[in-house]
Amino acid sequence: MISVGQGIESAHPGHPFLGAWIHVHAMFNPDDPREKQEESIAQSIENCRRSGLKSIIPFALTSSGEACYPSAIVPGRKYGDWDPLGVMIREARARELQVHIAVPVLISGHKEPKGILRKHPEWALRDPTGKLLGYISGANPEARAWVVSVIQEIVRKYHPEGIILDYLRFPNEPADVDPDSRKRFLAERGLADYDLTDRSDGPWQRFRESSLVELAGLIRRGIDEVNPKVDLGLYTWGANVARNHYVSQDWPAMLDQGFISLVNVSGYVYRNNYGDEYLEEFDDRLRQAIALLPAGKDKTHLAFVLGVITSHGKVESADEIEAYLRHAHAEGIDGVSVFTLNYLEPFIDDLLKKGLFNRPE
Numbered sequence: 001m002i003s004v005g006q007g008i009e010s011a012h013p014g015h016p017f018l019g020a021w022i023h024v025h026a027m028f029n030p031d032d033p034r035e036k037q038e039e040s041i042a043q044s045i046e047n048c049r050r051s052g053l054k055s056i057i058p059f060a061l062t063s064s065g066e067a068c069y070p071s072a073i074v075p076g077r078k079y080g081d082w083d084p085l086g087v088m089i090r091e092a093r094a095r096e097l098q099v100h101i102a103v104p105v106l107i108s109g110h111k112e113p114k115g116i117l118r119k120h121p122e123w124a125l126r127d128p129t130g131k132l133l134g135y136i137s138g139a140n141p142e143a144r145a146w147v148v149s150v151i152q153e154i155v156r157k158y159h160p161e162g163i164i165l166d167y168l169r170f171p172n173e174p175a176d177v178d179p180d181s182r183k184r185f186l187a188e189r190g191l192a193d194y195d196l197t198d199r200s201d202g203p204w205q206r207f208r209e210s211s212l213v214e215l216a217g218l219i220r221r222g223i224d225e226v227n228p229k230v231d232l233g234l235y236t237w238g239a240n241v242a243r244n245h246y247v248s249q250d251w252p253a254m255l256d257q258g259f260i261s262l263v264n265v266s267g268y269v270y271r272n273n274y275g276d277e278y279l280e281e282f283d284d285r286l287r288q289a290i291a292l293l294p295a296g297k298d299k300t301h302l303a304f305v306l307g308v309i310t311s312h313g314k315v316e317s318a319d320e321i322e323a324y325l326r327h328a329h330a331e332g333i334d335g336v337s338v339f340t341l342n343y344l345e346p347f348i349d350d351l352l353k354k355g356l357f358n359r360p361e
Helices: 034-051 084-094 141-158 179-189 203-226 251-256 271-291 318-330 341-354
Strands: 018-022 055-058 098-104 107-110 124-126 132-136 162-166 231-236 262-266 302-307 335-339
Touching: 018 034, 018 098, 018 341, 034 084, 034 341, 055 084, 084 098, 084 141, 098 141, 098 231, 141 162, 141 203, 162 203, 162 262, 179 203, 203 231, 203 251, 231 251, 262 271, 271 302, 271 318, 302 318, 318 341, 335 341
Parallel strands: 018 055, 018 335, 055 098, 098 162, 162 231, 231 262, 262 302, 302 335
Antiparallel strands: 107 132, 124 132
16 A cells, blocks of 8 residues: 655645646556556656646546546546556655646546446436437536545545646537436426527526536535545636536636635647737736636636647747746736646756746745
8 A cells, every 4th residue: 555645735825836737647658567667657756846846736537537546436447456646646745745636527438438437327418419428417416426426535545735627517519418417407497498509698508507616516515524625726728618618617606606726727829829929819818817716816826737738739948838937927827737747857957947937935
């Protein structure tokens, strides 16, 4: 059994969040012996410490619904009884790094049900033809309870400073909820049917948005039952998905109601997809997020996600990283989460020369 230790004092709120997302599979060669795999993990965590970042953000589950740790609840274990997530956390604790564990909440297979949805297909979202999707319905009470139980297991097992929710959203396309939630929605609103493509400010869109806000609240209360000191954060595409969007992620309401305390806003804006004015687009994206902060919430509740390599593009140099940080700072956002640690590693020596991330507390 791996001893991961207790958490250290959280950096939030009051200090900028500085973290690095980690895909477990990217930390080692699957063909290496176990000792070599653990050495590779330790070296990457050491590189995170060297960079000046303060927290690791490892994913506890895959988007296919497999656990990256020996879960007693999640039906599939990607690594069997080995616990690479625990190894990462152990190495982080040894270096006084914080741990914010990322949980892909509602995705479980993308286009087809996998993971828990193979056992409970009745929890799945449906496409307009009725085909099951690899997304858990965030409106289903039984599915919600299962999601909360997984997050509680993670908090009990690893004592993180925080949990960061990923995929707490609908897919970016027309999708229906599970049959039980559909019946409940129609009965509560006195409707005979609804249009899955309707994103206007009406009952169907409000139901989708409110279902995710409610789920965030259930997750917050579930964490409180285990350890109320654990922070809860969220990854979001930005201001555009907060209202009247297929994604239906009303993160300002989650923040306003105290369910989450940190919002990681996508900063996936590159020269290749926005041209020479890409940093102006980046600034505008941050300003829109700031504008949606509820009363009483300041910019310490925001961090931007620096995508070193994503499906949208990639960073070419440490100079580009410096530019993103400089522009975010000018907008009053000093929090950053880097996607991902292994993509950042080739730039760390150059970043150290520039003094980036090594900000005083």
